[in-house]
Amino acid sequence: MRREQTLADRITGSALWRSFVRHGYPDTQRNQALIIASNVFLHIHPVKIKRYATKVTYTFCLGGLSFFMFLVLTMTGILLMFYYIPSSTQAYQSMLDIQSSVTFGQLMRNMHRWAAQGMVISVFLHMARVFYTGSYKPPREFNWVVGVLLLVVTFLLSFSGYLLPWDQLAYWAITVGTNIGGAAPIIGPQVNKILLGDFQIAQSTLIRFYTLHVIFLPLAAAFLMAVHFWRIRKDGGISGPL
Amino acid sequence: MAELAERPGLPAPTPGSIDEAKRQKLLELVRGRALARPTDLAEDEVMVWPSLVVVEAVSAVVFTAILFALSVLVNGPLLDRANPNQTPNPSKAPWYFLNLQELLLHMDAGLAGVIVPTVALVAIAAIPYFDRSPLGVGILGTSSKGRRIIAFATVYSIVVVVGMILVDEKIGRGTQFGIGSYMMDHWGATEFMTGVILSTIIMLIPIFILVGIVKAIFRPTRREIIIALFTGFFVTYWVLTMFGTSFRGHGQDLTWPWNLPLTHG
Structure with a gap:
């Protein structure tokens, strides 16, 4: 006896649906394997993992949260870019506009700011978790080095974004920060000049920090993350008790 | 042994009959799986x-x-428009660099702001090339001994870092506990000798003392020494950050958090 076709059956049986979803509902092991293997976003994972790797108290989700915050920062950052003007004369006014005139502008700005602070903390804590569980040991030593580079890029992303609001907080924090860089032995003055593009923070500094913040450093982070995640798989998955 | 010896029919073990050099000692009991493992790991996997x-x-x-x-609930801070002619007091770097700014108060700027963080990052990146033993992977702190070392290094680092900041502040900030200013006044020492060399020595001493104490108390493996050092770095980073964010007011003088003007966020 044939079951009557529901609307859902007709949709999931259609040629259109079947052209982009190539497996059935993931309630059998076969379909659960297929959904991971045939989805571009999910196939970052293997089909099966060790049971301990799903334990929240082992990883505290810190690496995943760092990546998730990067995604949130990318989304909110793109929205802010529609309104923010990287000009020393207009930047501060565009901040005021984002906060007062743009729909959900203040919310986007707050989410971007707090996620940025959160990402610095979560990346740092992720490093501590990986260290204390000995997860850097061979064969994962190179991935640990990539992680240290990602920590540096995270600091630079946060630091370069710090100048953009062009308020007193931003201006003087970056003055202090670039002075610290300028104190480097031998190359200090050159480092300071390259960062500022001037003798003090000016339009040339703002456009340098803006370009670093919205394109160069995110691309560098994305590149390193691709290596980082790939190496997790290649080094035998997430670490665990032997 | 006593029971065995008294059992009839068995020769009593005579002391000294076992070759002492070849006698095996029970070193440690470890919890582990059986040597023979099933080839199908389905039970361990999800x-x-x-x-x-x-x-x-x-x-x-x-x-x-x-x-x-x-x-x-909380808005991101936005102060007045940037004004190069109006320097706020205190001026502070973003909070995650305030640890470096705190170091800056006590020694040469290049040492505090560039050399120390560079050396720290390179040392951290190099950890897996010094500690290659697979022991303890997947266990927080490696073992109960490792966790005791973490606790000890945490307390030690808090006491030492807070103590050094307070003492340097009391004697005269940036005088290397008075030693540097004494060397300058009496031996004609240069800024480089006090701010860089002497400051480096002053920073290295507590690190060597930490390793020495951990070695004396815990008889650590190489991994456990690195645990003590990493914990020292981790705690020092956050203690210095807290000093920078919450206890430095006008003129970078020590003050209480509730007396601070809003200068960072």
């Missing part, structure tokens, strides 16, 4: 969908909810 995907989805939702609530 399907990523749904077991892992659900954890990721829930943590993403919980995190988004918290971030959303925080962003609705």
Whole structure:
């Protein structure tokens, strides 16, 4: 006896649906394997993992949260870019506009700011978790080095974004920060000049920090993350008790 | 042994009959799996969908909810328009660099702001090339001894870092506990000798003392010494950051957090 076709059956049986979803509902092991293997976003994972790797108290989700915050920062950052003007004369006014005139502008700005602070903390804590569980040991030593580079890029992303609001907080924090860089032995003055593009923070500094913040450093982070995640798989998955 | 010896029919073990050099000692009991393991690991494994995907989805939702609530309740700081002619007192770097700014108060700027963080990052990146033993992977702190070392290094680092800041502040900030200024006044020492060389020595001494104490108390493996050092770095980073964010007021003088003007966020 044939079951009557529901609307859902007709949709999931259609040629259109079947052209982009190539497996059935993931309630059998076969379909659960297929959904991971045939989805571009999910196939970052293997089909099966060790049971301990799903334990929240082992990883505290810190690496995943760092990546998730990067995604949130990318989304909110793109929205802010529609309104923010990287000009020393207009930047501060565009901040005021984002906060007062743009729909959900203040919310986007707050989410971007707090996620940025959160990402610095979560990346740092992720490093501590990986260290204390000995997860850097061979064969994962190179991935640990990539992680240290990602920590540096995270600091630079946060630091370069710090100048953009062009308020007193931003201006003087970056003055202090670039002075610290300028104190480097031998190359200090050159480092300071390259960062500022001037003798003090000016339009040339703002456009340098803006370009670093919205394109160069995110691309560098994305590149390193691709290596980082790939190496997790290649080094035998997430670490665990032997 | 006593029971065995008294059992009839068995010769009593005579002391000294065993070759002392070849006698095996019981070193440690370790919990482990049987040597023979089944080839099918299905019992240890789970399907990523749904077991892992659900954890990721829930943590993403919980995190988004918290971030959303925080962003609705608390606005990001926006002070007056940037004014190069009006230097706020105190001027502070972003909070995650305030540890370096705190160091800067006590020694040469290049040493505090560039050399120390560079050396720290390179040392951290190099850890896996010094500690290659697979022992303890996947166990927080390696062992109960490792966790005791973490606790000890944490307390030690807090006491030493807070103590050094307070003493340097009391004697005269940036005088290397008075030693540097004494060397300058009496021996004609240069800024380089006090701010760089003497300051480096002053920073290295507590690190060597930490390693020395841990070695004396815990008889550590190389991994456990690195645990003590990493914990020292980790705690020092956050203690210095807290001093920079919450206890430095006008003229970078020590003050209480509630007396601070809003200069960072």
